[in-house]
Amino acid sequence: MTLHHYLILAAVLFCIGLMGAFTRRNAIVVLFSVEIMLNAANLNFIAFWRYSENPALLHGPLFTLFAIAVAAAEVAVGLALVIAVYRHFKTVDLESMDTLREE
Amino acid sequence: MSGQIAFWILSAIAVLGALVAVRKRNLIHGVFALMIFFAALSGLFLLLLAEFIAAVQVLVYIGAVGILLLFAIMLTERVAGDDGRRMTSRGWFWGLVVAAAVFVILLLPAIQQWPTPQATLTPDPSVEELGKKLMNPYVVTLEVLALLLTAALIGAVTAAQGVRMPNEEDSPE
Numbered sequence: 001m002t003l004h005h006y007l008i009l010a011a012v013l014f015c016i017g018l019m020g021a022f023t024r025r026n027a028i029v030v031l032f033s034v035e036i037m038l039n040a041a042n043l044n045f046i047a048f049w050r051y052s053e054n055p056a057l058l059h060g061p062l063f064t065l066f067a068i069a070v071a072a073a074e075v076a077v078g079l080a081l082v083i084a085v086y087r088h089f090k091t092v093d094l095e096s097m098d099t100l101r102e103e
Numbered sequence: 104m105s106g107q108i109a110f111w112i113l114s115a116i117a118v119l120g121a122l123v124a125v126r127k128r129n130l131i132h133g134v135f136a137l138m139i140f141f142a143a144l145s146g147l148f149l150l151l152l153a154e155f156i157a158a159v160q161v162l163v164y165i166g167a168v169g170i171l172l173l174f175a176i177m178l179t180e181r182v183a184g185d186d187g188r189r190m191t192s193r194g195w196f197w198g199l200v201v202a203a204a205v206f207v208i209l210l211l212p213a214i215q216q217w218p219t220p221q222a223t224l225t226p227d228p229s230v231e232e233l234g235k236k237l238m239n240p241y242v243v244t245l246e247v248l249a250l251l252l253t254a255a256l257i258g259a260v261t262a263a264q265g266v267r268m269p270n271e272e273d274s275p276e
Contacts, residue, residue, distance in 0.1 A: 001106060001107060001150075005110065005114075009117070009118075011206060011209040012118055012206070013117060013121055014205075014209065015202050015203070015206040015209070016121040016122055017121065017125070018201070018202040018205055019199060020124075020126075022192070022197075022198025022199070022201060022202060023191045023192055023198040023199060024190065024192065026190075028172065029125065029133065031172070032124050032125065032134075032137050032172070035164075035168065039144050043147060043148075046147075046151045046153045046156060049151075049153070050151045050152060050153070058232060058233060058236050060153070061153050061155060061156050062237070062241060064153070064156050065155075065237075066244060066248060068156075068159055068160070068163055068164075069248050069251075070251065071168075072167060072168065073252055073254075075171060076255050076256065076259040077255050077259050077262065079171055079172070079174075079175040079259070079263075080258070080259035080260070080261075080263040083178055083179065083262075083263045084262050086178070087265055092179050095192060
């Protein structure tokens with residue numbers, strides 16, 4: 001397996017996530033998609049680390065560890081916001097939340 | 104050789120899981136597909152010799168994030184998803200176009216046939232080394248991250264609790 005295999009796989013996964021974030025209307029599915037994109041980026045970090053000149057520095061796993069922690073915080077806050085928005089609008093449909101739109 | 108077979112199987116599972124998670128109408132099924140995607144990614148991390156990251160992936164994503172998403176779904180919409188209504192957003196076509204364009208841009212360097220680096224050195228991915236690195240050069244990052252997690256915890260509780268009016272407490276619900 002070469003580095004390119006992993007990079008192409010990560011690109012495919014990232015674009016699936018991007019597609020979901022752009023085309024779905026449910027706020028929770030958009031959160032799924034963001035998670036998929038973050039995981040694709042983590043796969044890139046680990047693949048580059050494995051094929052780097054000096055893997056003993058452990059840059060890849062450390063960066064991925066920090067990214068996972070930030071992603072966990074992001075999911076917690078994101079879902080809390082989705083629940084708060086649901087309480088206000090009684091829906092998680094992103095297209096009905098258009099209060100700021102010019103009439 | 105067996106590593107190659109494992110790579111192809113795991114990447115097929117990851118791509119299928121991500122596609123199902125993104126396209127499924129039923130949100131609960133979507134979360135389970137997402138968990139399968141996370142598990143496949145954990146296997147890929149194992150293939151790349153990042154054992155600790157694979158374990159963290161299982162603990163944090165399959166364990167915590169999956170359950171959190173399930174709870175959020177049960178607290179909000181009807182479980183079966185947006186039945187009857189349109190599933191995709193108004194500008195879905197342009198969303199697809201932009202996603203495809205980003206995909207092509209990401210693939211361009213791979214098409215240009217740059218020399219592929221070979222994995223010459225086998226890293227020592229022991230947890231001990233990782234812990235020492237976290238304590239010696241990255242201790243400030245670790246502390247900032249702990250602060251961020253605490254702030255996110257408090258922020259999530261505050262946001263989910265909602266604003267309560269002072270005269271609302273007496274009114275019977």
